Amino acid sequence: MKNTRNTIAKAAIFELIKNSKVALSHAEIQELNQEACDRVTIYRILDRLTAEDVIHKIVTPSGTVKYAACHHADHEEQHHVHNHVHFNCEVCQLVTCLENVEPTFKLPANYKVNQVNFTVSGICPSCAL
């Protein structure tokens, strides 16, 4: 893998994502980061963090892209597959990782899986009250 550097901007953005209980979009990250770095830089940092497998990309049914921290053990060698469910509340719009919900399914023969994206939309417990 290509060398990557630990820059201030990268660390700051990773902190934002790691400390957030919900997945964040590029726009949200930019705002939370107080415009401390360029729009383009954020795109590039998100790409790097995703490639390094410390965050993962989530695409909601409405098409918005969000990012969340990975919670797998650091020592895992192989590229992690994020096969847990992401819940997208239609009321509060928040996207949360349901780390414990891993769907089971069986593909026909000869399909090779590299990546999965399981997103469920609906109403979360908080908004259902």
Place this chain on the structure above:
Amino acid sequence: MKNTRNTIAKAAIFELIKNSKVALSHAEIQELNQEACDRVTIYRILDRLTAEDVIHKIVTPSGTVKYAACHHADHEEQHHVHNHVHFNCEVCQLVTCLENVEPTFKLPANYKVNQVNFTVSGICPSCAL
């Protein structure tokens, strides 16, 4: 539901999607339709067809939006949930509906599901040869 009309453009676009073995993006539909109608009109037709539940929207892990025909029985009354898996081949880029693959999963209490988006990326049997 609001009245909808069967226009030439709508019928043409529905035919394109229905006759395609793979899910189509807006750009692909526009090209296949020979620019016979406006870009905006295609967006509006896709929205209508989706609302009428004769096509469904698929969002791939890379964030591209595609549309595929629905193959459920016409007489179903309730709004259909497309809980089958969509496979996105990373080589040929084609997105196909695996109608028979329906993942099972169990959400924590009090989550209400309205919509699901299950997409798996990898290599399809044709490209694996």
Place this chain on the structure above:
DNA sequence: AATTAAACGCAACAAAGTTGCATTTAAGAA
């Protein structure tokens, strides 16, 4: 044939993401 609201085309706009290039900077080497 007349009516009317849905659908359309067009222009303008907004949001999201990409690319090229000159400048800055992190991190290892001297």
Place this chain on the structure above:
DNA sequence: TTCTTAAATGCAACTTTGTTGCGTTTAATT
């Protein structure tokens, strides 16, 4: 510590994707 250099950044420009408003056209009913 300073030197070196490739990674990272900022900025401008651009593309792609999706939206909105409005005047005109057209499908479907009367």
